[in-house]
Amino acid sequence: MPSPESRLSPVPAMQPIRTLAVTGGKGGVGKTNVSVNLAVALAELGKRTLLLDADLGLANVDVLLGLSPRYTLADLVAGRCTLEEVLIEGPAGLLVVPAASGRRHMAELHPAEHVGLVNVFSDLERDLDVMVVDTAAGITDSVLTFCQAAQDAAIVVCDEPASITDAYALIKVLSRERGVNRVQVIANMVRSQNEGRGLYDKLSRVCERFIGDVSLNYLGAVPQCDWLRLAVQRQQAVVRAYPASPSARALSEIARRAARWQAPAAPRGNVEFFVERMIRQGAPA
Numbered sequence: 001m002p003s004p005e006s007r008l009s010p011v012p013a014m015q016p017i018r019t020l021a022v023t024g025g026k027g028g029v030g031k032t033n034v035s036v037n038l039a040v041a042l043a044e045l046g047k048r049t050l051l052l053d054a055d056l057g058l059a060n061v062d063v064l065l066g067l068s069p070r071y072t073l074a075d076l077v078a079g080r081c082t083l084e085e086v087l088i089e090g091p092a093g094l095l096v097v098p099a100a101s102g103r104r105h106m107a108e109l110h111p112a113e114h115v116g117l118v119n120v121f122s123d124l125e126r127d128l129d130v131m132v133v134d135t136a137a138g139i140t141d142s143v144l145t146f147c148q149a150a151q152d153a154a155i156v157v158c159d160e161p162a163s164i165t166d167a168y169a170l171i172k173v174l175s176r177e178r179g180v181n182r183v184q185v186i187a188n189m190v191r192s193q194n195e196g197r198g199l200y201d202k203l204s205r206v207c208e209r210f211i212g213d214v215s216l217n218y219l220g221a222v223p224q225c226d227w228l229r230l231a232v233q234r235q236q237a238v239v240r241a242y243p244a245s246p247s248a249r250a251l252s253e254i255a256r257r258a259a260r261w262q263a264p265a266a267p268r269g270n271v272e273f274f275v276e277r278m279i280r281q282g283a284p285a
């Protein structure tokens, strides 16, 4: 007969939230579509998911999901609303933090505003498994900071010379200046699986040769797909609007792969931790 003590289960440790920043260097490679669909697919897999629109200049996560936010990240930073008020619910119970579109002054947050973000994120009392962060185009300080603060950065590339050179430049800065030594790669708008693999091989060769201290991991390829464009027009995630389409299947598969990732060796806390880390590392010296 087990003693009463042995029947008591240990207090479950708080599961560290997984954070994935989706980036790419170049504009228009599909970062927002990849972020939105990965987040929706992860939510459909039962992961409690938060999608943070960190494209502070030209936000459009809410547009892609057909949401009409009352408040945005700009209101949050300015203290005009609480985090609970800025969160809106998307498909499959996904939580979305929308950004303010076309607000130039939001494009680069000041350190004082970062502190505001820490305070509000620490108010978040919901349990989360995954946070997906959609970042802006370019290799700006805020993009680097979001990537550095996340446990994983997924770089979206497509078959254009500028996409590969921008992805390479971004990985180089992340590695040399921000200590990021692991990068996930997603090929988008590919015409074949081989094309996706070829893009990854090309990027990985150049990184190995000229950067060295960074390991790349191929997450897979998303085909060029008219269903995805149609879903964009209908302001829905393709994984929901057309789940059987080639792009939706590929994105769902990538989400399943991402959901199976090993938890980081050292527990890294929660959303609050993510934001604090982001701020500490992003604050100007």
Ligand SMILES: Nc1ncnc2c1ncn2[C@@H]1O[C@H](COP(=O)(O)OP(=O)(O)OP(=O)(O)O)[C@@H](O)[C@H]1O
Pocket (backbone or CB within 6 Å): 024, 026, 027, 028, 029, 030, 031, 032, 033, 034, 055, 135, 136, 137, 188, 189, 190, 222, 223, 224, 225, 226, 228, 229, 232, 247
């Ligand atoms: N797999 C795909 N198949 C077909 N069209 C796609 C695919 N991925 C993205 N697109 C199209 O490419 C365009 C750009 O996509 P998206 O907005 O996701 O890119 P982005 O990298 O977030 O751009 P930005 O740098 O402006 O933030 C969109 O109009 C979208 O419809």
Ligand SMILES: [Mg+2]
Pocket (backbone or CB within 6 Å): 031, 032, 033, 055, 135, 136
């Ligand atoms: Mg975008």
